[in-house]
Amino acid sequence: MEQGTRDEMLGRLAEAVGSVTVAHPMRVAIDGPPAAGKTTLADELAVVLREQGRDVIRATIDDFVFPRAQRYPRGEYSAEGCYFDTHNYDALNRVLLDPLGPGGDRRFQHAVYDRTADTAMSPPVTTAPADAVLVFDGVFLMRPELIDRWDLRIFVSTALEKTVDRAVIRERRVSSRAEVERRWRERYIPSQQLYFATVRPAHHANIIVHNDEPQLPAWEAQTH
Numbered sequence: 001m002e003q004g005t006r007d008e009m010l011g012r013l014a015e016a017v018g019s020v021t022v023a024h025p026m027r028v029a030i031d032g033p034p035a036a037g038k039t040t041l042a043d044e045l046a047v048v049l050r051e052q053g054r055d056v057i058r059a060t061i062d063d064f065v066f067p068r069a070q071r072y073p074r075g076e077y078s079a080e081g082c083y084f085d086t087h088n089y090d091a092l093n094r095v096l097l098d099p100l101g102p103g104g105d106r107r108f109q110h111a112v113y114d115r116t117a118d119t120a121m122s123p124p125v126t127t128a129p130a131d132a133v134l135v136f137d138g139v140f141l142m143r144p145e146l147i148d149r150w151d152l153r154i155f156v157s158t159a160l161e162k163t164v165d166r167a168v169i170r171e172r173r174v175s176s177r178a179e180v181e182r183r184w185r186e187r188y189i190p191s192q193q194l195y196f197a198t199v200r201p202a203h204h205a206n207i208i209v210h211n212d213e214p215q216l217p218a219w220e221a222q223t224h
Helices: 006-018 038-051 079-084 089-097 160-170 177-199
Strands: 026-031 056-060 133-138 152-157 207-210 218-221
Touching (some): 026 038, 038 056, 089 133
Parallel strands (some): 056 133
């Protein structure tokens, strides 16, 4: 395990990206619990990679959800619903991960659904350069539907209790503390516990970033 500054950690992740050789665009997963810091990390890594001259595609699992009417058959606070009913993995593989993968035509779309507006999206189809890097963040990225689609797997680890406090701060403009806490304690945290128990995501990661202290992170590479 190494510990250092944020910049040192990002440099190490960029090195890991550079060390992978594939004959198609590279697909990087940044997995972890809600409010672990995945999106921030993905955005920062994208900046570093672009500075190094890489063509970066940024995308997120939040743009691959089912319509709201389909997402809550088990109820708004169901952990199983969060895990099983939220994300459209078929669409994600079809329009983004498979086209960028081995034998793909590199013609991709980075989103299929606008969660905020609750409407389908169909952004223009773009052709990725062969040496592009997809930096993709989201929850549950190591699950069986997706695990073999990634060329580098990063897991952002944060104590689940810490994610509640971060979520309250992050969502204070739109939700009360009680609302956020209920959603985290009844839906999000139990869904992560279900994921950890069934998939063991950290076990599949190439690199684990310990992000309890974002300005002084620790990281470890794993060999499989």
